[in-house]
Amino acid sequence: xxxxxxxxxxxxxxxxxxxxxxxxxxxxxxxxxxxxxxxxxxxxxxxxxxxxxxxxxxxxxxxxxxxxxxxxxxxxxxxxxxxxxxxxxxxxxxxxxxxxxxxxxxxxxxxxxxxxxxxxxxxxxxxxxxxxxxxxxxxxxxxxxxxxxxxxxxxxxxxxxxxxxxxxxxxxxxxxxxxxxxxxxxxxxxxxxxxxxxxxxxxxxxxxxxxxxxxxxxxxxxxxxxxxxxxxxxxxxxxxxxxxxxxxxxxxxxxxxxxxxxxxxxxxxxxxxxxxxxxxxxxxxxxxxxxxxxxxxxxxxxxxxxxxxxxxxxxxxxxxxxxxxxxxxxxxxxxxxxxxxxxxxxxxxxxxxxxxxxxxxxxxxxxxxxxxx
Amino acid sequence: xxxxxxxxxxxxxxxxxxxxxxxxxxxxxxxxxxxxxxxxxxxxxxxxxxxxxxxxxxxxxxxxxxxxxxxxxxxxxxxxxxxxxxxxxxxxxxxxxxxxxxxxxxxxxxxxxxxxxxxxxxxxxxxxxxxxxxxxxxxxxxxxxxxxxxxxxxxxxxxxxxxxxxxxxxxxxxxxxxxxxxxxxxxxxxxxxxxxxxxxxxxxxxxxxxxxxxxxxxxxxxxxxxxxxxxxxxxxxxxxxxxxxxxxxxxxxxxxxxxxxxxxxxxxxxxxxxxxxxxxxxxxxxxxxxxxxxxxxxxxxxxxxxxxxxxxxxxxxxxxxxxxxxxxxxxxxxxxxxxxxxxx
Numbered sequence: 104x105x106x107x108x109x110x111x112x113x114x115x116x117x118x119x120x121x122x123x124x125x126x127x128x129x130x131x132x133x134x135x136x137x138x139x140x141x142x143x144x145x146x147x148x149x150x151x152x153x154x155x156x157x158x159x160x161x162x163x164x165x166x167x168x169x170x171x172x173x174x175x176x177x178x179x180x181x182x183x184x185x186x187x188x189x190x191x192x193x194x195x196x197x198x199x200x201x202x203x204x205x206x207x208x209x210x211x212x213x214x215x216x217x218x219x220x221x222x223x224x225x226x227x228x229x230x231x232x233x234x235x236x237x238x239x240x241x242x243x244x245x246x247x248x249x250x251x252x253x254x255x256x257x258x259x260x261x262x263x264x265x266x267x268x269x270x271x272x273x274x275x276x277x278x279x280x281x282x283x284x285x286x287x288x289x290x291x292x293x294x295x296x297x298x299x300x301x302x303x304x305x306x307x308x309x310x311x312x313x314x315x316x317x318x319x320x321x322x323x324x325x326x327x328x329x330x331x332x333x334x335x336x337x338x339x340x341x342x343x344x345x346x347x348x349x350x351x352x353x354x355x356x357x358x359x360x361x362x363x364x365x366x367x368x369x370x371x372x373x374x375x376x377x378x379x380x381x382x383x384x385x386x387x388x389x390x391x392x393x394x395x396x397x398x399x400x401x402x403x404x405x406x407x408x409x410x411x412x413x414x415x416x417x418x419x420x421x422x423x424x425x426x427x428x429x430x431x432x433x434x435x436x437x438x439x440x441x442x443x444x445x446x447x448x449x450x451x452x453x454x455x456x457x458x459x460x461x462x463x464x465x466x467x468x469x470x471x472x473x474x475x476x
Numbered sequence: 477x478x479x480x481x482x483x484x485x486x487x488x489x490x491x492x493x494x495x496x497x498x499x500x501x502x503x504x505x506x507x508x509x510x511x512x513x514x515x516x517x518x519x520x521x522x523x524x525x526x527x528x529x530x531x532x533x534x535x536x537x538x539x540x541x542x543x544x545x546x547x548x549x550x551x552x553x554x555x556x557x558x559x560x561x562x563x564x565x566x567x568x569x570x571x572x573x574x575x576x577x578x579x580x581x582x583x584x585x586x587x588x589x590x591x592x593x594x595x596x597x598x599x600x601x602x603x604x605x606x607x608x609x610x611x612x613x614x615x616x617x618x619x620x621x622x623x624x625x626x627x628x629x630x631x632x633x634x635x636x637x638x639x640x641x642x643x644x645x646x647x648x649x650x651x652x653x654x655x656x657x658x659x660x661x662x663x664x665x666x667x668x669x670x671x672x673x674x675x676x677x678x679x680x681x682x683x684x685x686x687x688x689x690x691x692x693x694x695x696x697x698x699x700x701x702x703x704x705x706x707x708x709x710x711x712x713x714x715x716x717x718x719x720x721x722x723x724x725x726x727x728x729x730x731x732x733x734x735x736x737x738x739x740x741x742x743x744x745x746x747x748x749x750x751x752x753x754x755x756x757x758x759x760x761x762x763x764x765x766x767x768x769x770x771x772x773x774x775x776x777x778x779x780x781x782x783x784x785x786x787x788x789x790x791x792x793x794x795x796x797x798x799x800x801x802x803x804x805x806x807x808x809x810x811x812x813x814x815x816x817x818x819x820x
């Protein structure tokens with residue numbers, strides 16, 4: 104009998120029993136990602152809103168109150184306190200109780216009435232650059248807008264009217280940005296951990312050695328072990344997508360079927376990575392450490408949090424070797440931009456290539472270090 | 477009990493041996509783990525393969541089961557060349573490793589089912605074979621118990637059951653009794669004798685000398701070289717173990733250490749070792765036993781009975797090891813021939 108998948112059925116049978124017996128692990132490996140998703144989905148908002156602001160309005164007349172209303176209505180500033188001196192304003196900022204201080208001088212309304220330039224002091228705490236940037240942008244824009252309104256005669260229109268339109272995520276919702284990326288990270292976690300553990304456990308118990316003395320073929324063994332976890336990974340993906348769509352209301356613009364299809368090479372990569380880890384690790388704790396080692400680059404170099412394009416050149420190059428980069432491109436493409444196969448086939452191919460490469464290395468390592476040892 | 481149709485006699489002259497190894501060599505980089513090992517195991521034999529840890533026992537097993545390619549030499553197992561037919565070899569042998577290699581989170585039935593399916597038994601055959609194996613190993617009361625909840629002895633029986641589901645004619649047992657209570661050990665050996673009488677060959681490694689004594693054929697490997705090969709009785713009669721003009725005696729005494737110190741000073745005593753409440757000594761046969769007793773008594777120790785003793789296998793292996801060390805200077809080099817003792 105020259106069946107290269109020999110023993111597949113038996114191993115598959117046994118592996119599904121392990122999964123069923125060890126229900127706790129399965130449950131947690133499915134639930135913890137959902138918890139992570141809840142935290143990130145609800146807890147993190149990259150849009151800067153409601154910055155704590157202290158106001159010293161020395162003028163106090165109608166024009167100054169109108170300006171303050173406009174600032175408040177921008178949703179960027181949240182006035183925590185009105186003060187009556189520069190000292191108090193400074194104290195609030197140094198004490199961290201406010202990030203922005205707005206001082207309207209006593210002659211603000213007078214200068215406006217006399218067609219003179221009125222100055223407004225905006226003090227910004229620069230210790231958080233994204234907050235500072237947002238405060239600068241919004242205050243300058245409002246100042247410019249206010250000036251234009253006063254300079255232009257009634258009903259005159261702007262010479263140049265820039266009309267930015269946000270495609271795909273019109274409200275700039277953070278979950279729309281984060282969750283498709285998170286899908287990639289979570290999927291990688293679960294499948295890599297589960298496969299690595301399932302093989303390392305057999306090493307620890309000595310059953311792997313036993314299997315090598317049976318007529319089971321390496322391909323039968325590997326496939327039988329991996330297929331149940333491929334199934335779990337796929338189920339996990341569907342769970343995450345369902346959650347994302349119905350709990351976080353992230354619309355899926357593209358085809359779910361395409362996403363599922365393109366997730367296969369990615370799960371393949373995770374499984375291969377799991378095998379590679381298990382060829383090195385001899386205990387479950389070693390496997391755990393190695394698996395964490397693979398997760399960090401996936402988080403930081405994949406564009407999940409920081410855009411790849413703004414990375415220093417070295418990291419940008421590294422990001423091409425991180426499988427999650429491709430899958431995040433796929434998930435964001437399909438979910439947010441409604442991209443089709445003709446946009447994303449290259450990413451799918453890249454994943455498949457990485458997966459095959461890892462599997463070959465893993466198989467070689469297994470042959471040399473595990474069987475021959 | 478349903479009896480599988482197997483030849484009832486083992487070691488038939490004229491039949492092919494179960495294992496034939498000729499000049500096995502295995503190197504790992506610059507280190508040679510197995511240095512030209514040759515032996516034959518007849519069908520139905522219980523072959524005890526002994527040696528210190530790290531002496532190459534496991535490497536030889538791995539070569540014979542087709543896990544490790546041979547660096548040199550030839551081996552056939554059940555008539556199949558392990559170099560070219562490793563997969564078919566694995567179909568015909570059973571292997572039980574020292575840690576029993578069971579899945580603790582699977583029940584007895586599930587473990588058996590898994591191993592049966594690994595060997596490709598069809599549903600019907602699997603069912604009948606499981607029935608036979610369960611009966612033979614007395615696993616009946618534990619079928620739905622998880623393997624992790626079995627005691628050592630029962631784990632071992634289950635492991636043996638898993639290894640013999642596919643009716644192998646040859647079973648490799650790597651330290652089958654390590655960490656097992658004496659009763660379970662005795663029961664396992666009873667089972668081995670029964671199976672061996674049905675023509676199944678066993679290749680057993682062990683550290684227990686009493687188990688070695690039970691084997692029909694033993695070999696001793698010492699740092700990659702086979703230094704003894706034969707039946708326990710032929711090994712006992714080897715000139716290296718029992719040099720001409722010497723006898724082996726057992727001296728009973730309550731004060732073994734004092735008596736031992738004295739014994740080693742007596743001319744004509746070639747070697748002496750403590751065994752519990754007695755001393756085993758190899759002495760020149762012209763030394764009178766009464767004379768020996770009197771000289772020992774001068775140490776102040778009360779000397780009881782002194783009687784002739786056949787060398788134990790432990791004596792055999794100790795003597796051969798010393799001899800080998802002396803011949804080589806160091807055990808890593810040298811090419812002295814293994815001591816051959818053909819079956820009587």
